[in-house]
Amino acid sequence: MERLVRSCYKKKSGYSFAKKAGDIAREYGIDRIARLASNENPEPLSLQAFSAAEEALRGVNRYPDERANILMNALRAHYGDYHFVTGVGMDGVIETIFRTLVEPGEKVAISTPTFSFYALAAMGQGAEVVPVPREADFAVNAKNLVLAAKEAKITVLCSPNNPTGNATRPDVVEEILEGIEGLLFLDNAYVEFSKTDYLPLMKKHENLVLG
Template sequence: MEHLVRSCYKQGGYVFAKKAANLAGDGRVARLASNENPEAPSPAAIAAAQEAVRTANRYPDERVDVLVSALRAYYGNYHFVTGVGMDGVIETLIRTLVDPGDKVAVSTPTFSFYGIAAQAQGANVIAVRRQPDFSVDTAALIREGKDAKIVVLCTPNNPTGNLTSFEDVQTILEGICGMLFLDNAYVEFSGTDYLPLMRKYENLVIGRTFSKVHSLAGLRIGYAFVPAWLQPFYLRAGTPFTVNTISAAAAAAALTDKAHADRYIGQVVTWRKQFSADLKYPVLPSGANFVMVDVTPFTCDEVVERLAAKGVLVRSCRSFTGLADHYIRVSIGEDWENERFIKELNAL
C-alpha cells in the first residue's frame, strides 16, 4: 500500500539531532545539539502548569486568551496568533495563504521545516542561496519574492547564527509583493528588535517561541505577531484546540519571570565569547543561543560521532541544504557542558 504515500514524503523529512538516549552507558552527557535552555522552567511556569492540570478534562480555550492577554501585557497592543511550537505557527500560516503551485521563497541554508511545510501544502519551494559569508542575498531574495506568496527569513539564522540587519529586512519588505515570515526564534539573544516594523508593514509576520529563552521546549508553544487583517483568517485555518491548557498557562506565567530569561541570556552572551576565544576551530559570529563551528579538516558527521563517544552531543549540519559538510552547530549549555565540549573538540 506504499503507493498511496505522497511523493514528497517518500524520502527526506526533518533530520533530528542525536539524543542522549542513543549513547551507551549511564554517564553524564553534555546535551548541546538541540538549542535547548539547560535550566528548568521558571517556578512560576511550573506552578501555573500544575494548576492547569486540574482542568485538563475540558478542551482548552480555542482563542488561547490566557496567553494572548499575557503577550499583550508583555509586548503591547499587537495582534497575536499561537501554535504548537514555531513549527505549528509556520504550518498554519502556510495553510492560510498558500494554494498548490504557489511559490514560497526561502533564504538558505536554514531550518528545513519551512520547505517541508510548504511542500506539504503543494507549494513550489525556491531556495535562495545566501552569500558565502552566510549573509542574506537581499537582491536575490527580493527577485524571487516578487511573485512569491511567502518569503521566509530566519534571523538569527539557524544553523549559521548570523543576524540580518533591521535595514535589510526593511528593504526586503518593501521589495516583495507577498508576505515575509520572519523567524525570530532566537532573537532574545541578539540584542536586535524587529518589532517596530510591525507598525509599518502589512505584509510581515514575526514568529517567536517559548522553547529557548523561557525553557519550555517540551511544552511546544509558539506565537507570532501578525497584521490585524491576517488574524481572523489564521484562526479559521488553524486546527482546533492545538495549544493545550497546560502549555498556555505555563507560557503566560513564564512571561512574568524576567530574571529567569535574563540569566540564560547572560549565560549565552558569555559563552559565545568564550567559545570564540578558546576553541582551536573557527567559530562564526552568532546572535543565537548556539554557535556554528568550522571543523575542517574533519567532516561534521565524523566530529559528531567522536564527540558523542566522549559524552558530548552536538549537531551535524550536513542535513542543512546548501551547507558544506564541515560545520557543526553547538548550543550554549551549562558551564560544565560547555567546558567539556571545548576540551574534547580541541583534543581531536
C-alpha cells in the same frame, strides 16, 4: 503503501531530530553536555513552573480557552498591541500560515541553508519551493532574495538563522519587505541570542509576520 504517498514527499528526506543528551554521552563517552541546538531551557524546571503545570492538569478534561486570552493579554502587555497567533510550537504556527495562504502550485521562497521544516510545510500545501542561497558568510543578499521572491506568495527568512547563527540587520529586512509583493515570514525563534529588534517594522509593513 508507498504508492499512496504524495509525490512531493517522496522527493524529500524526512525531518532529522537532534540527538538526545543521553545518546550523545554514550556515543562519545562524556558526562557533561551543554545541548543548545534545540532552543531548550538547560536549567531544571522551576518549582513555580511545576506548580503551574500541576494546577493546569486539573482542567485537562475540558477543552482549553481556544483564544488563549490569558497568554494574549500577557503578550500585549509585554510587546504592545500587535496581532498575535498562537500555535503548537513554531512548527504549528508555520503550518497554519501556509495552510491559510498558500494554494497548490504557488511559490514559497526560502533563504537557505536554514531550518528544514519550512520546505516540508510548503510542500505539504503543494507549493513550489524556491531556495535562495545566502552569501559565503551566510549573510542575506536582499536583492537576490527579492528577485527570487518576485512571484512568491510567502518569503521565509530565519533570523538569527538556524543553523548558521547570524542575524539579518533590520534595514536589510526592510529592503526585502519593500521589494516583495507577498508576505515575509520572519522566524525570530532565537531572538534572545541577538540584539536585533524587528518590532518597529511591524508598524510600517503589514506584510510582515514575526514568528
